[in-house]
Amino acid sequence: MTMHQDLSQLDQLGPQLDRWCLEFLQALPQRTVAWQGRPDLKALALPARGDGSGVALQQFMASIAPGLSASAGPRYFGFVTGGVTPAALLADRLVGCIDQNVSTCGDSIAPLLEQQTIAWLRELLLLPDNFEGILTTGATSANLLGLLCGRQFAGLAQGIDIAANGFGNSRIRLYAATPHASTLKSAALAGFGRNNVAAVATLPNSEAMDTADLARQLEAAPDCAKIVIASVGTVTGTYFDDLETIADLCQRHGAWLHADGAFGLFARLLEHKRAWTQGIERVDSITTDCHKWLNVPYDCGLFLTRHPQLLQQTCAVAAPYLDTGDSNPAPMDRGIENSRRFRALPVWMSLLAYGREGFADLVARNCAQAAKLASWIDQSAAYHLLAPCRLNVVVFAPATGESSAFLHKLNLRGRVFLTPGVWKGKPAVRAAFSNWRTRNADVDILLQELAALARDQ
Numbered sequence: 154m155t156m157h158q159d160l161s162q163l164d165q166l167g168p169q170l171d172r173w174c175l176e177f178l179q180a181l182p183q184r185t186v187a188w189q190g191r192p193d194l195k196a197l198a199l200p201a202r203g204d205g206s207g208v209a210l211q212q213f214m215a216s217i218a219p220g221l222s223a224s225a226g227p228r229y230f231g232f233v234t235g236g237v238t239p240a241a242l243l244a245d246r247l248v249g250c251i252d253q254n255v256s257t258c259g260d261s262i263a264p265l266l267e268q269q270t271i272a273w274l275r276e277l278l279l280l281p282d283n284f285e286g287i288l289t290t291g292a293t294s295a296n297l298l299g300l301l302c303g304r305q306f307a308g309l310a311q312g313i314d315i316a317a318n319g320f321g322n323s324r325i326r327l328y329a330a331t332p333h334a335s336t337l338k339s340a341a342l343a344g345f346g347r348n349n350v351a352a353v354a355t356l357p358n359s360e361a362m363d364t365a366d367l368a369r370q371l372e373a374a375p376d377c378a379k380i381v382i383a384s385v386g387t388v389t390g391t392y393f394d395d396l397e398t399i400a401d402l403c404q405r406h407g408a409w410l411h412a413d414g415a416f417g418l419f420a421r422l423l424e425h426k427r428a429w430t431q432g433i434e435r436v437d438s439i440t441t442d443c444h445k446w447l448n449v450p451y452d453c454g455l456f457l458t459r460h461p462q463l464l465q466q467t468c469a470v471a472a473p474y475l476d477t478g479d480s481n482p483a484p485m486d487r488g489i490e491n492s493r494r495f496r497a498l499p500v501w502m503s504l505l506a507y508g509r510e511g512f513a514d515l516v517a518r519n520c521a522q523a524a525k526l527a528s529w530i531d532q533s534a535a536y537h538l539l540a541p542c543r544l545n546v547v548v549f550a551p552a553t554g555e556s557s558a559f560l561h562k563l564n565l566r567g568r569v570f571l572t573p574g575v576w577k578g579k580p581a582v583r584a585a586f587s588n589w590r591t592r593n594a595d596v597d598i599l600l601q602e603l604a605a606l607a608r609d610q
């Protein structure tokens with residue numbers, strides 16, 4: 154079937170797709186959370202002549218749909234994810250339909266809408282408006298941009314334009330206490346090397362940076378330019394580095410300060426937790442994710458910096474950007490990709506649909522659910538709570554036996570899905586709450602599962 158013929162049958166396929174999507178979403182809470190089959194796609198071959206999208210859709214429904222996970226559903230507690238909201242879902246379908254390339258300005262309203270979306274996110278997260286940035290594919294690429302801007306800043310401090318001429322004889326050191334794995338990956342990608350992030354000590358019984366140790370380490374490297382990566386919510390214990398003190402130290406040593414708040418930045422929506430991010434307005438660059446607690450589809454992160462001209466120098470594609478005071482820079486000069494998805498639209502429509510209160514409510518609800526689980530575990534003889542629950546993640550271990558064997562058994566039952574973590578060097582189990590679909594009844598199901606496995610032990 155030709156593509157033109159295919160277009161003419163869309164009016165029949167559309168309703169079929171709508172029905173399938175609705176049924177999938179409705180059945181998510183009943184679905185086995187993690188797929189337990191074995192991949193076997195070998196029977197499907199690339200056709201010489203295709204039979205059109207109707208046949209492709211049938212093939213998806215028959216062969217692929219049964220192998221999906223219920224990661225968008227209410228009892229997927231792995232990693233830190235989120236389930237697509239109705240507004241984000243509708244917007245994402247529009248994104249495919251309108252297929253804008255948000256690369257340069259001039260042919261579409263899309264780059265302006267991305268700017269407005271970033272301004273709304275700044276407002277939602279209570280960040281000052283001298284932060285500018287770009288929507289990224291996720292927090293990993295936002296962390297990479299943070300290190301690339303820091304690299305440019307550190308190079309210039311030593312008289313070297315690294316984006317233009319490479320590292321030369323620049324000397325740059327990186328520091329972090331509990332970096333997310335993606336920060337180490339970013340250090341690898343940015344040419345520093347994943348083994349060259351100096352480990353700063355943590356405070357006792359905490360994953361937060363020991364700032365006295367940072368002070369000593371910065372002092373000990375007077376000939377190096379420096380980049381400090383702070384955690385705004387570590388992925389296991391949800392600890393927050395002391396940004397105010399770290400910013401003081403960075404100021405004294407001329408260091409770039411990048412803050413990774415992939416999900417933790419959303420703690421700013423809770424008034425009683427806002428003190429944890431005090432000093433955020435002083436950092437040089439910030440990472441957060443929209444495909445986590447904002448519950449838009451993958452792939453959507455946010456990178457912000459107080460130094461947009463450095464971002465511009467780092468990412469400029471063609472002629473160097475001329476600062477004409479034009480507030481509409483080309484997105485491709487501010488990010489990694491040239492051609493870019495209109496990922497702003499699901500964020501923009503979600504913010505319009507649910508507002509600041511909708512998301513503050515979601516964050517509060519998820520934190521209460523995590524607290525409920527933590528308090529049950531704390532009272533249980535069969536499990537140890539390894540760290541107090543501070544935000545939306547619960548870290549625990551079975552009282553007897555290996556965490557990994559326990560986790561395997563739990564996930565195999567199919568009613569919940571949790572992922573492993575490491576707490577103070579020891580294997581642990583993590584349960585993360587960041588999905589709008591999780592109800593308190595789903596926490597009860599998780600408790601039933603934990604109780605059932607405790608009886609089996």
Ligand SMILES: *Cc1c(COP(=O)(O)O)cnc(C)c1O
Binds near residue numbers: 290414416454
């Ligand atoms: C999830 C996460 C990342 C990586 O984010 P992706 O969107 O998966 O690239 C980075 N840092 C922290 C703290 C995270 O929680």
